[in-house]
Amino acid sequence: MTKTSRCPVLTIDGPSGAGKGAVSARVATALGWGVLDSGAVYRSVALAALTNKTDLADETALTALCADLDLGFEPGPDGIQACLGGRRLGDALRAEEVGVASSQVAALPGVRAALLDLQRAFRAVPGLVADGRDMGTVVFPDAEAKVFLDASVEERARRRYRQLKANGDDVTFDRLISDLQARDRRDRERTVSPTLPADDAVVVDSTSLGLEEVVERVLAVVTERVFDRS
Numbered sequence: 001m002t003k004t005s006r007c008p009v010l011t012i013d014g015p016s017g018a019g020k021g022a023v024s025a026r027v028a029t030a031l032g033w034g035v036l037d038s039g040a041v042y043r044s045v046a047l048a049a050l051t052n053k054t055d056l057a058d059e060t061a062l063t064a065l066c067a068d069l070d071l072g073f074e075p076g077p078d079g080i081q082a083c084l085g086g087r088r089l090g091d092a093l094r095a096e097e098v099g100v101a102s103s104q105v106a107a108l109p110g111v112r113a114a115l116l117d118l119q120r121a122f123r124a125v126p127g128l129v130a131d132g133r134d135m136g137t138v139v140f141p142d143a144e145a146k147v148f149l150d151a152s153v154e155e156r157a158r159r160r161y162r163q164l165k166a167n168g169d170d171v172t173f174d175r176l177i178s179d180l181q182a183r184d185r186r187d188r189e190r191t192v193s194p195t196l197p198a199d200d201a202v203v204v205d206s207t208s209l210g211l212e213e214v215v216e217r218v219l220a221v222v223t224e225r226v227f228d229r230s
Contacts, residue, residue, distance in 0.1 A: 008033075008127040008226045009142075011135035012218065014149035015184050015195060016099065017156030019206050019214060023149060024131040025075035026215045031129070031222065035073045036122040038132030038139070039102070040082035041115055043093045044069055046101035056101055059110045066114035073122075080131065091167055096179070103183045106133070109192045127226075133187060136198035145225040147218050148197035151207045153180050 010027065012020050021037060028035040045065055048054070054061050072083040082089045092098070105111055119139050122128055130139065136146035151159075157176040164171045187195040197203055202221050206214045 007123060007125040008144045009123060009140045010127070010129045010145040010147070010218070010222050010226070011140050011143045011198070011201075012129065012131045012147045012149055013133055013135050013137070013195065013197065013201065015133075015151075015156065015187065016103075016180060017160045018149045018151045019159070019211065020131040020149050021080050022211055023206075023214050023218060024129045025080045026211070027218050027222070028075045028080075028129040030215070030219060031127060033127035033129050034122060034124055035075050035080050036119060036128060036130040036132075036135075037073050037080040037082060038119055038130065038135060040073070040080065040089075040093055041069070041071060041119060042102040042106045042111075043098050044071060044082065044084060044089070045111060045115075046105045047089075047092060047098050049105065050098065050101055056104045059108045062105055062108060063110040063114045066111060066118070069115075069118065071118070094163070094167070096164060096169065096171060096176075100179060100183070103186055107186060107190045107192070112192055133195040134193035136201050137196065138193045141198070144229075145222045146198050146201035147221055148201040148203045149214070149218075150203060150205050153177060153184065155207045156180055 012024050014020050024035055045062060048065050049056055049062060054065065070085045074081050082093055116139065136143055157173060157180055160176050161171060161173050204214060204217050
């Protein structure tokens with residue numbers, strides 16, 4: 001696929017559990033665009049670090065891990081599927097331990113810098129849907145359409161609880177609330193690429209909305225900012 005800095009990009013940023021993956025996959029399928037799940041990029045680094053017993057505070061070692069990533073993404077019925085070397089990573093990336101570790105890894109400036117070019121390389125015609133925390137502020141600041149997808153911490157915890165229970169994980173709702181609050185605080189307050197809406201982003205609160213309702217709102221943003229201006 002031909003890569004170009006001129007092809008359109010839709011960024012969907014927001015906190016953990018807001019539904020970015022499912023929305024991004026549906027929107028990408030509707031548009032026929034490629035997808036980038038930046039959270040899976042950081043989770044892949046975290047998974048590799050946990051597997052290799054690498055210290056999550058060792059910025060040099062973690063930055064070296066980034067050089068070996070061979071990631072790809074494809075939209076699926078349940079969200080964006082991450083592939084490493086052409087092989088689907090599946091539920092391993094969604095384990096709660098990996099999620100917590102990825103938030104720690106993502107706070108390291110060296111890791112974020114090492115992964116910046118990798119993420120930008122996914123920009124390819126006919127277009128890209130990029131899901132993450134800083135897609136519209138740092139990775140693709142020139143994106144034509146930007147959405148910040150949010151939801152209450154209680155609703156995000158409920159969604160995560162259902163997902164983890166369906167996978168057979170032993171979790172409690174109270175612990176998930178606590179973990180999400182700590183992760184939100186860490187993501188908002190980090191000095192490098194904090195999780196905040198871009199100045200030109202449309203904020204969509206999904207707390208009381210169904211998936212299809214959110215997808216419709218996001219597609220309306222793309223229509224207004226990309227197709228109506230082309």
